[in-house]
Amino acid sequence: MSFINYAAREINCKIVYYGPGLCGKTTNLQYVYAKTNPDLKGKMISLATETERTLFFDFLPLALGEIRGFKTRFHLYTVPGQVFYDASRKLILKGVDGAVFVADSQPAREEANIESLENLQTNLVEHGLELSDLPWVMQYNKRDMPDAMPVEEMRKLLNPTGVPDFAACATSGEGVFETLKGVAKGVLSNLRKMGI
Amino acid sequence: MFESPFAMREKAFAAIQVIIDELVVETGARGILVIDRVGQLLSRTEKMEEFDTTSLASLAAGCVAATGGLARLLGEKDFPSHFHQGESGSLYINRVDERGILIVFFDRDSSLGLVRLRARKGSAALAHVFKESQKENEAKSSPEHSAFANITDEEIDNLFSD
Ligand SMILES: Nc1nc2c(ncn2[C@@H]2O[C@H](COP(=O)(O)OP(=O)(O)OP(=O)(O)O)[C@@H](O)[C@H]2O)c(=O)[nH]1
Numbered sequence: 116m117s118f119i120n121y122a123a124r125e126i127n128c129k130i131v132y133y134g135p136g137l138c139g140k141t142t143n144l145q146y147v148y149a150k151t152n153p154d155l156k157g158k159m160i161s162l163a164t165e166t167e168r169t170l171f172f173d174f175l176p177l178a179l180g181e182i183r184g185f186k187t188r189f190h191l192y193t194v195p196g197q198v199f200y201d202a203s204r205k206l207i208l209k210g211v212d213g214a215v216f217v218a219d220s221q222p223a224r225e226e227a228n229i230e231s232l233e234n235l236q237t238n239l240v241e242h243g244l245e246l247s248d249l250p251w252v253m254q255y256n257k258r259d260m261p262d263a264m265p266v267e268e269m270r271k272l273l274n275p276t277g278v279p280d281f282a283a284c285a286t287s288g289e290g291v292f293e294t295l296k297g298v299a300k301g302v303l304s305n306l307r308k309m310g311i
Numbered sequence: 312m313f314e315s316p317f318a319m320r321e322k323a324f325a326a327i328q329v330i331i332d333e334l335v336v337e338t339g340a341r342g343i344l345v346i347d348r349v350g351q352l353l354s355r356t357e358k359m360e361e362f363d364t365t366s367l368a369s370l371a372a373g374c375v376a377a378t379g380g381l382a383r384l385l386g387e388k389d390f391p392s393h394f395h396q397g398e399s400g401s402l403y404i405n406r407v408d409e410r411g412i413l414i415v416f417f418d419r420d421s422s423l424g425l426v427r428l429r430a431r432k433g434s435a436a437l438a439h440v441f442k443e444s445q446k447e448n449e450a451k452s453s454p455e456h457s458a459f460a461n462i463t464d465e466e467i468d469n470l471f472s473d
């Protein structure tokens with residue numbers, strides 16, 4: 116649920132990075148954080164376990180620029196991918212304006228990708244949303260892995276409706292900003308559609 | 312259905328500021344924040360400016376969400392208020408309505424009892440402002456009032472033109 120502040124002329128939107136455990140959601144945010152001008156970002160907060168697995172969420176506030184005199188701000192969140200943190204994932208989807216599904220390109224994670232995407236759909240329903248209502252994009256991450264599945268194959272499996280998709284390597288940063296721009300565009304277009 | 316955005320105009324902000332500025336005096340608290348359930352900061356009293364209020368807002372909303380989740384698992388509708396006690400500073404968090412959250416940061420100059428009492432009154436006043444604000448937005452949701460209804464693809468692209 117975006118928040119429009121007419122007094123400060125600001126619009127705030129919430130973007131959630133979703134995907135199976137260890138697919139690289141936190142790494143995406145870390146890269147965005149590392150490469151963003153300090154004036155445009157706030158602190159990155161990571162609620163993580165001692166082994167750096169996300170426990171509740173990561174949070175990164177970003178400012179993108181102005182549109183029609185309104186400052187656009189995006190709050191990026193990641194969910195914890197481990198299966199047993201489902202209750203937390205559900206909570207983080209509250210008020211989501213756009214999502215990035217980060218898929219892991221390793222063949223061994225094929226099932227985990229599918230399960231996590233289905234889990235996203237199930238959890239959105241709890242918030243009264245369908246995945247098809249939500250602006251979202253697909254990221255095929257870990258393209259640098261020698262055994263990475265062909266993008267075509269992943270697309271067929273995970274993106275049959277053809278939402279914008281991006282090949283990425285979050286550790287080197289390839290595709291990370293393209294993905295973020297893709298989802299931000301989707302969110303802004305959706306605001307336009309809603310006549311905000 | 313997609314949840315419609317939460318919009319607030321000058322009048323509502325001014326009303327919220329008056330409420331929390333009064334509340335901070337009445338309670339002797341160090342500071343007060345009002346945030347929405349998604350973790351966006353709506354308003355703060357002056358002394359909160361020294362803290363990272365963006366992060367505070369996001370974490371407090373996470374905290375309220377987690378507490379609400381606990382409540383539902385235990386068959387309660389919600390735990391509408393909670394309290395975190397520190398050695399010198401403490402935090403009292405109160406759900407205002409389905410959209411807003413009131414956060415009071417206080418120390419030994421105040422007390423939980425006083426904060427709780429006044430926060431209840433303050434929350435009711437805030438809930439009223441939110442309701443009025445929503446009414447106003449519904450009245451203004453025609454195309455001539457909308458900021459984004461006719462933005463172009465080019466304008467969206469320009470946001471990313473670096
Ligand atoms: N080779 C390679 N490793 C990656 C890539 N992206 C992330 N990783 C690594 O994968 C591991 C897990 O990354 P995280 O970003 O913590 O994964 P996550 O999705 O946040 O995991 P959870 O918090 O458990 O849900 C880390 O060791 C990363 O360095 C990538 O594109 N290529």
Ligand SMILES: [Mg+2]
Pocket residue numbers: 140141142168169193194195196
């Ligand atoms: Mg993580």
